[in-house]
Amino acid sequence: MASKSNSTFSVLGSDLAIKGDIKASADLHVDGSIEGDIACTSLVQGETSKVTGAIEAESARLAGTVEGSITARELVILKTAKITGDVFYDALTIEQGAQVEGRFAHRDPKKSAQPAAKPQGDSKPELQLAN
Structure with missing residues (x-):
């Protein structure tokens, strides 16, 4: 399945305006x-793109306008980018001239493991039922 995803590439052209969440x-x-x-x-x-909403990706290369939070393992912010929102990253590159209004936070792999522990919190009702 990994090889299939590597060969797939979707393009949303400059003439498109979409309202709604996108999952690819x-x-x-x-x-x-x-x-x-x-x-x-x-x-x-x-460069001509505008995204109003959160972005989550393994890797992201941003050149347009983003109004919302960004979470990426590898993030490249190009000089034409205008970002308003918090940025969470593992590896970050910012070209001189990029505009970012928000906080930068390096993702800690130890902390990112904690959300995986939250489903264990769902086991509490099972424990209550067992009592």
């Missing part, structure tokens, strides 16, 4: 306008 199991190239959250493996945002 592979790579996504966005030149249009999106009002909604984006979750994908790899995101490339063109």
